[in-house]
Amino acid sequence: MIYGATVAALLVIMGLSLVRAFKGPTVYDRMVAANTFGTLTVITLAVYGFMRGRPEFLDIALVYAVINFIGTIAVAKFVKFSHLGHPAGDDHGGDI
């Protein structure tokens, strides 16, 4: 019961983080949102495993906790070193 409620809440929160991933405006905003989405996926997996009474889902959550980091680092590293990270939309990098 509580697990179901938590999973539902987490799904709503994931949907909210998608808003930032779409709105941008810079690539970095999307990266922050994607990283958050990954963390939320990990937690959702863990809670979902409890909800179904199948704790082996935790192994996947474990793999995801590692992979999420790798993806963010990869993007950040290449953005940093190849200097390709221009603001996606307008020129005002930080404004909404």
Added chain:
Amino acid sequence: MIHYVLLIFMAVVALGLARQRNLFAVVILFGIYSFTAALLYVVMDAVDVAFTEAAVGAGISTVLMVATLALTSTEEKPATWRVCPLLVVTLTGAVLIYGTLDMPRYGDPSAPIHQHVAPHYIEKSAAEVGPPNIVTSVLASYRGYDTLGEVIVIFTAAAGVLVLLGRYRPKKRRVPSRKDQAVARKTTTRKAAARKASSP
């Protein structure tokens, strides 16, 4: 219920992907798409597929796509309206949907795929192989070669990650890369200054 929410997420992310012009943003959204896909696999009880999706979809494919982007440009060319690609995509989609019409219901025990070798695995795997988990014995013994291939894929992913995250000792730092950085920094500074001058 959770299926539908995740499917809606995937559809929304896919639409956002199609509309996005900046290719770095596309890579990042692909990461989100892959996360959602793996979550959906777990919800549909395909735990091992979710594992592979986690390692390959979110990890190595992000790295590969970003590495490709480093070689090309980050901005997609302005879209031109073409009928042919739209036709191809629509047709493929229609064929795929038509293909699903013949499939048995999800989780149907009388489906053909559950009649062939599955009963044998369920009855004999404990005696023939050993582990208490049937999926484990299928993956590690009955389909050993397949799993070997998968493990090689994941090993490649790990190797790529190690190359990416390799530790730089100060003494091993390459000189040209520093120079490149200095040059690039100068240009970005100039760009920032120009941007500042142009904006009111």
Added chain:
Amino acid sequence: MDLDLAGNLVIWDMIGWALMSAGALFAAIGVIGIIRLPDVFTRMHGAGMVDTGGAGLILLGLMVQAGPTLVTVKLILIAAFIFFTSPAATHAVARAALNGGVTPLVEKGTDHKKTKAREKGGDGKSSTT
């Protein structure tokens, strides 16, 4: 390795529920922060809330529910991974943003040295290597 979901003391269930609700609340507020806050660097604070308060409390709640089993150990490992990787990922994004020419939005009138230096110098990249 079975989950002790029922038959436990009710008080522990209550504690677990409270922790999980609090974690979900923190995660929600963090994401609201990511949406509301004005620029990349401030949004990172919201993301930090999801990674620490949200994830930490929910995993703690699950640990309380699972009791002293192997499941708890795995939960601790997940929490440890998130706690070790989250700052590194945040730092990587911040460095990438600085290198990409995004300057942190700073309120006028803050009396910090760095602010004045940037207003004089015209760019926020004096700290990059």
Added chain:
Amino acid sequence: MLRAFSLGFVLLVLWGLLSGLMEPFLMALAVASVLVVVLISRRMDVIDHEGHPIQLGWRSIFYWPWLFWEILKSNLLIARVILGQPMPILPAVIKVKGSQKSELGHVIYGNSITLTPGTVTIGLERGELTVHALTKGTADDLKSGGMDRRVTAMMGDEKKYAAGAGGGEP
């Protein structure tokens, strides 16, 4: 050598905890893979005071609960800030000096700063951290140096590992 043994032990315990099966065949596989990993790590030269910091020992155990408490407190603070109408934020970029001797100490300090919401480390160069603070309160809190002292105390005697001239940004 001590570090290699300690790493092997940790890996073996991790294997046991993740698998939960204690059959002789599987344990033999565990020992074999742990040996291979430790040998490769030795060859790669990653088992040092940074890769496997056992010299921190029990002091780090006392540091964690304090850090968790700090994280919880600042979470509540930032939650109130985010829900404020309008948001009472005063973003600022400040520079603080870490009093730790080694690079590892600086990194631990920087990561602790990032883990507490309200402050994010955006630069680290030769012991000087560039920190983005969300509100004036968090900035002042950081400048008072409580966390710096805690981290330095946890690091203990780290002269052996003091940062060389080539240190700085990884």
